[in-house]
Amino acid sequence: MAASDIHSAEDARRLAKRKLPWLIFDYIDGAAGTGHAEQRNRSTLADIQLQPRVLRDVEFRSVSRDVFGTISALPFGISPMGLCNLAWTSADRLLADAAAQHSIPLGVSTAASSSLEVQIQRAQGHAWFQLYFSGDIDGSLRLVERARVAGYETLVLTVDVPEVGRRPRELRRGFTMPFRIGPQQFLDFALHPQWSLSTLRGGRPDLANFGGEHGEFDRTRSRAGADWSVLQRLRDAWPGKLVVKGVLNTDDALQLQKAGVDAIQVSSHGGRQLDSAPPPILALGHIRRALGPDFPLFYDSGLRCGEDIVKAYALGADFVFLGRPLLYAIAAGREQGLKKLLETLSTETSIALAQLGLTSLDDCGPTSLIADSVTATGAPATPPRITP
Ligand SMILES: Cc1cc2nc3c(=O)[nH]c(=O)nc-3n(C[C@H](O)[C@H](O)[C@H](O)COP(=O)(O)O)c2cc1C
Structure with missing residues (x-):
């Protein structure tokens, strides 16, 4: 099986599972606890039905989006992910190249395996810096200032990791940064020589935003001290767009809107993070209703195909992001694998629009959904129509 065999995100996942050491696959694929939150969201997405319409002349369709004034050629961006180079030694570069090619936002994680300065250059400016509060506000503000100097105009503050979630699949494999290689990991790497040799050649992936003059970063360190005053200091310090990522509660969303953030994800x-979390695809509908039709609202979690993407827009998203599938595709087929998956998801989205009798994601709204299928899952039947 090769990149040309990727016809869906699930194909990419299957291939990645075969090619990656178990330790790495479980780091990427894993979830909190028993994996219920992840599965519940996937099954909720699958249960939401779309409303087909016919004879509406949908010959000319577009899946592009205006995101903070930039036209994104794809209907989704790249969610920030730490240590992407674990999927393949050049994963960060491939993601940045894709961001530049399609003018889509690349989320550059605090815990990235290439530095924030390198990534924004590679992505030709199409990069947003994602901040994990370090527990030390001055250290976080220094990092934010570094991002500003490097040219970032959008900062994404991730707020759903007060403590890193317990992910048993990672823990069982002995996933630590830097790697500790005991007999279990040695066997794992020996059985996956292609990955191991290329990682040896490319250099061990590391937390590239840290080390030397930039201090250390512990991915598992508590960030539990962050509160609304931290957000306010960031808001005061950051002149660009501020997005807050990881919101599932309408009261939190309303308070963030009042606090002057530019968008909520x-x-x-x-x-x-939380095995018992509610399906975010349902929270999206509730939050859109609470915030009104015009407040910029982004979405990520569990999107695996074009129809999922259309559902998120129909429930009120202004833009969406993907995580794991992009790393599966790179692990499965490097540059060609990523290219194939991006094309696949874009084509699937366009075909889904055609089936709904629509020519643009701007037209997705409550009428694109079978209301009964949404209420059966617990979401409001009629989230407001979005005017972009
Ligand atoms: C391997 C991996 C690393 C991640 N690292 C970060 C991170 O550093 N910062 C962050 O805000 N989110 C991080 N996330 C979460 C993603 O940004 C995103 O919320 C999530 O992957 C979306 O769900 P999906 O993978 O089902 O598309 C990570 C996700 C994965 C799979």
Whole structure:
């Protein structure tokens, strides 16, 4: 099986599972606890039905989006992910190249395996910096200032990781940064020589935003001290767009809107934080209703195909992001694998629009959904129509 065999995100996942050491696959694929939050969101997405319409002349369709004044050629961006180079030694570069090619936002994680300065250059400016509060506000503000100097105009503050979620699949494999290689990991790497040799050649992936003059970063360190005053200091310090990622509650969303953030990203961190989290695809509908039709609202978690993407727009998202599928595709087929998956998801989205009798994601709204299927899952039947 090769990149040309990727016809869906699930194909990419299957291939990645075969090619990656178990330790790495479980780091990428894993979720909090038993994986219920992740599965519940996936099954909720699957249960929501779309309303087909016919004979509406849908020959000319577009899946592009205006995101903060930039036209994104794809209907989704790249969610920030730490240590992407674990999927393949050049994963960060491939993601940045894709961001530049399609003018889509690349989320550059605090815990990235390439530095924030390198990534914004590679992405030709199409990069947003994602901040994990370090527990030390001055250290966080220094990092934010570094991002500003590097040219970032959008800062994404991730707020759903007061403590890193317990992810048993990672823990069982002995996933630590830097790697500790005991007999279990040695066997794992030996059985996946292609990955191991290329990682040896490319250099061990590391937390590239830290080390030397930039201090250390512990991915598992508590960030539990962050509160609304931290947000206010960030808001005061950051002149660009401020997005808050990881929101599932309408009261939180309303308070963030009042605090002057520029956008909210509804997300359950792909089910990696709280095993009992509600499906974020339903929270999206509730939050859209609470915030009104015009407030910029983004979404990530569990999107695996074009129809999922259309559902998120129909429930009120102004833009959406993908995480794991992009790393699966790179692990499965490097540059060609990523290219194939991006094309696949874009084509699937366009075909889904045609089936609904629509020519643009701007037209997705309550009438694109079978209301009964949404209420059966617990979401409001009629989220407001979005005017972009
Ligand atoms: C391997 C991996 C690392 C991640 N690292 C970060 C991170 O550093 N910062 C962050 O805000 N979210 C991080 N996330 C969460 C993603 O940004 C996103 O919320 C999630 O992956 C979306 O769900 P999906 O994978 O089902 O598309 C990570 C996710 C994965 C899979």
